[in-house]
Amino acid sequence: xxxxxxxxxxxxxxxxxxxxxxxxxxxxxxxxxxxxxxxxxxxxxxxxxxxxxxxxxxxxxxxxxxxxxxxxxxxxxxxxxxxxxxxxxxxxxxxxxxxxxxxxxxxxxxxxxxxxxxxxxxxxxxxxxxxxxxxxxxxxxxxxxxxxxxxxxxxxxxxxxxxxxxxxxxxxxxxxxxxxxxxxxxxxxxxxxxxxxxxxxxxxxxxxxxxxxxxxxxxxxxxxxxxxxxxxxxxxxxxxxxxxxxxxxxxxxxxxxxxxxxxxxxxxxxxxxxxxxxxxxxxxxxxxxxxxxxxxxxxxxxxxxxxxxxxxxxxxxxxxxxxxxxxxxxxxxxxxxxxxxxxxxxxxxxxxxxxxxxxxxxxxxxxxxxxxxxxxxxxxxxxxxxxxxxxxxxxxxxxxxxxxxxxxxxxxxxxxxxxxxxxxxxxxxxxxxxxxxxxxxxxxxxxxxxxxxxxxxxxxxxxxxxxxxxxxxxxxxxxxxxxxxxxxxxxxxxxxxxxxxxxxxxxx
RNA sequence: GGCGUGUUGGUCAAUCGGUUAAGACGCCUCCCUUUCACGGAGGAAUGACGGGUUCGACUCCCGUACAUGCUACCA
Numbered sequence: 001x002x003x004x005x006x007x008x009x010x011x012x013x014x015x016x017x018x019x020x021x022x023x024x025x026x027x028x029x030x031x032x033x034x035x036x037x038x039x040x041x042x043x044x045x046x047x048x049x050x051x052x053x054x055x056x057x058x059x060x061x062x063x064x065x066x067x068x069x070x071x072x073x074x075x076x077x078x079x080x081x082x083x084x085x086x087x088x089x090x091x092x093x094x095x096x097x098x099x100x101x102x103x104x105x106x107x108x109x110x111x112x113x114x115x116x117x118x119x120x121x122x123x124x125x126x127x128x129x130x131x132x133x134x135x136x137x138x139x140x141x142x143x144x145x146x147x148x149x150x151x152x153x154x155x156x157x158x159x160x161x162x163x164x165x166x167x168x169x170x171x172x173x174x175x176x177x178x179x180x181x182x183x184x185x186x187x188x189x190x191x192x193x194x195x196x197x198x199x200x201x202x203x204x205x206x207x208x209x210x211x212x213x214x215x216x217x218x219x220x221x222x223x224x225x226x227x228x229x230x231x232x233x234x235x236x237x238x239x240x241x242x243x244x245x246x247x248x249x250x251x252x253x254x255x256x257x258x259x260x261x262x263x264x265x266x267x268x269x270x271x272x273x274x275x276x277x278x279x280x281x282x283x284x285x286x287x288x289x290x291x292x293x294x295x296x297x298x299x300x301x302x303x304x305x306x307x308x309x310x311x312x313x314x315x316x317x318x319x320x321x322x323x324x325x326x327x328x329x330x331x332x333x334x335x336x337x338x339x340x341x342x343x344x345x346x347x348x349x350x351x352x353x354x355x356x357x358x359x360x361x362x363x364x365x366x367x368x369x370x371x372x373x374x375x376x377x378x379x380x381x382x383x384x385x386x387x388x389x390x391x392x393x394x395x396x397x398x399x400x401x402x403x404x405x406x407x408x409x410x411x412x413x414x415x416x417x418x419x420x421x422x423x424x425x426x427x428x429x430x431x432x433x434x435x436x437x438x439x440x441x442x443x444x445x446x447x448x449x450x451x452x453x454x455x456x457x458x459x460x461x462x463x464x465x466x467x468x469x470x471x472x473x474x475x476x477x478x479x480x481x482x483x484x485x486x487x488x489x490x491x492x493x494x495x496x497x498x499x500x501x502x503x504x505x506x507x508x
Numbered sequence: 509g510g511c512g513u514g515u516u517g518g519u520c521a522a523u524c525g526g527u528u529a530a531g532a533c534g535c536c537u538c539c540c541u542u543u544c545a546c547g548g549a550g551g552a553a554u555g556a557c558g559g560g561u562u563c564g565a566c567u568c569c570c571g572u573a574c575a576u577g578c579u580a581c582c583a
Contacts, residue, residue: 014583049582114581128509130579163581181513190511190579198581205583229512229578252513255577259519262575307520310532314521318531337514337521340576344519347533357546394545404545419543466542473543481544 007039009220011072012209014046015057018282018291019064021265021343022224022256025308029253030222031070032309032331042216043075045086046209048202055285064279064293068301069324082216087208090215094203097211097241098164098196102144106240107196110143111155111162132192135170164197166206166233174232179220179251179333186232194233206230210237213248221248222333225340228252251333254312255340265343267291275345279304298371298397299348303355307348312341321354349396356392361385364392368401375402377409387491390483404482408491412478415504419480420471424508431461431468432475432505436498445494447486454486475504 009030013023034041043065045058062077074080084090101107110133112120117133120141124131131137138145143165144152156162172188196207203211213221231250238247258269270277271291280293294304305324314337315322315330322330356364365384372379391404406412435457442453454472458465473485476497482488489497 012583016583046583052582110581117580126509130510132579161581165581184512186512192579195581200581202581204581209583224577225513226577227583231512254514257576264577310520312520316522318522320520320532339514341521342519344533347520350533353546391545393547464542469542477543479543483543483545484541485543 005217005219007034007037007219008042008217009034009039009222010042010044010213010216010218012044012046012212013061014049014052015061016049016052016054017057017284018267018278018293019061019280020267021277021279021308024064024068024279024304025256025311026222026224026253027065027070028068028305028308028327029313029331029333029336032327033220033222033333034073035328036331039219040073040080041070042080042082042218043072043085044212044216045076045088046205047086047088048198048204048208050088050200050202060280060282067280067295068305070305087203087212090208090212091201091203093215094207094211095197095201098203098207101166101196101237101240102164104240105167106236107164107166108138108144109152109156109162110138110141110165110195111147111160112141112143113161116142133165134168134192135189138165138167138193161199163195163199165193165195166236168193168233168236174235176231176235176250178228179249180254180336181252181338184228184231186229188232188236191230191232194230196237206233206237210234210241210243214238214241214243214246217246218248220251220333222251222253225252225255251336254337256311257340257342259342259344273345275348296370298399298401299352300355300359300367300398303352306355307351311343312337321351353396356395356398359392361389361392364388364398368398371399372402375406375409379409390487390491394481407477407482408488411496411500411503414478415507416474416479417508419474420504420508423467423471427461427463428467428471429505429508431457431463432471432501434461435468435472436501436505439494439498439501442494445490447484447490450489450497451486471504472501475501 011027011030013019031041047053058076062075065072072078074082074085076085079085098107102109120133120137121131124137133141145167147155168191169188173185174188175183175185178184194206195204197203231252235247238244256265257263258265259273265277267277276292276294276297278291278293280295282291282293283289295301302324305327306322309322309327310320313331313335315335317330362381362385365381365388368384368388387405387408388401391401395401395404435454438453438457439450442449454468455465458468469485470480473482474480476485476488476492
């Protein structure tokens with residue numbers, strides 16, 4: 001790219017299912033880079049594989065980006081000047097470029113059937129070398145290089161299924177500079193003649209990515225490390241098309257690995273280890289299989305973005321909590337790690353907890369609604385906000401709200417009597433009986449007044465405050481947890497407080 | 509198998525030839541809190557291995573090991 005060109009980056013998912021953590025991180029790095037340099041972020045849909053098309057996947061991806069607060073500047077829904085934004089809508093164009101490459105001698109037409117390819121691989125495979133369609137084997141195959149010109153034309157005229165393959169040069173070294181890894185080089189003899197145009201007329205990723213990036217004036221191309229081995233094909237294509245001067249700078253991002261063992265993090269690992277891998281809930285329309293997302297597990301989008309940003313990138317500061325605007329400010333591709341990072345769900349939850357603590361109670365109340373929708377209680381917004389303020393420092397996920405706060409809304413079904421029994425005797429029992437009487441007679445009802453009555457009653461009964469505090473908590477809450485016991489009493493109200501104490505006395 | 513890429517505590521990681529090798533998560537101890545949590549203080553725990561280069565290597569080079577990715581008319 002030329003220096004004064006406007007930065008343009010793209011995220012190019014194929015709409016085949018749920019949006020993976022690693023995908024979101026790739027989006028994020030694209031977005032941060034674009035914003036940092038005042039450039040554009042483009043969403044392009046790579047739907048060239050018709051057999052893998054999944055209905056609804058494109059909309060789903062949009063929703064995930066929206067939830068994360070990442071809006072593309074251009075997308076299928078919001079076209080800019082470089083459309084179309086779906087590869088399937090460019091079908092005719094790709095064929096032209098493929099034709100040009102064939103005419104130039106940089107590509108050729110191949111008629112081999114699946115069976116013939118299979119046969120070739122078995123035949124030429126050795127212990128030391130995997131057989132591939134390349135300079136060593138293409139001479140034995142049925143293609144426009146081995147067939148007479150008339151024969152090829154006759155086959156074409158007869159409508160014989162065929163693909164277009166790149167003709168990888170012999171004895172060349174392709175070198176390029178990756179923004180993250182520095183100089184990377186490949187021996188062209190070891191790269192196979194990748195299919196460029198499929199028999200159905202659709203381009204493969206290899207052709208499409210080059211053509212689209214060129215047409216869409218992409219200046220920086222970020223993608224996962226798994227693409228590195230095919231980079232020489234793309235480099236050569238840029239060269240053969242005569243677009244070398246406009247080729248984007250490449251950056252191959254490290255992988256996100258599974259927490260245990262090694263290898264790429266997959267949806268299966270999440271299922272197995274009990275954490276989400278997709279950004280949002282995804283239901284496969286074919287199998288109806290449902291997969292949980294970070295959103296529905298109770299993550300805040302800003303926490304999700306923050307934790308993903310830190311997985312493979314680090315600004316070199318001690319600060320760990322960054323708003324998306326701060327990330328934009330600090331982000332630099334040079335500080336992206338080379339090696340893959342294992343995903344740590346515990347740390348992810350810590351990030352979320354930090355953001356929950358910082359978040360506004362009214363907003364949290366709104367966000368927590370879906371998590372209590374199935375509970376048969378109706379709670380006013382302000383009441384919910386107040387209670388969230390009381391319990392938010394002890395939850396890591398929004399989904400944990402109910403287990404930490406249900407006693408504010410419904411009487412505990414059971415109480416931890418085991419925690420009470422050792423302290424239970426006639427003295428303490430009569431203390432609680434007299435406490436309920438005094439509480440019932442009280443007109444003012446707030447945590448100060450409740451505590452004052454409690455103190456009086458304790459003194460009158462001649463017991464220590466500590467002996468009665470825990471029992472009171474267990475009676476109201478059901479267990480040994482939760483915020484201050486008097487504020488709980490205030491919130492649940494006088495009648496309910498008295499009722500819970502009386503019920504506890506009756507069963508002890 | 510071949511090729512590519514990678515390797516600092518259990519995990520995320522700072523360091524860009526000279527530090528007692530930061531910090532965070534998790535774990536442990538203590539304090540705070542008459543519960544739990546939050547918060548605070550402290551602790552255990554790290555440069556894969558072997559060679560170079562250098563006055564001096566976590567840092568640069570080479571080799572080995574290990575890991576991982578690719579090796580489809582999938583992306």
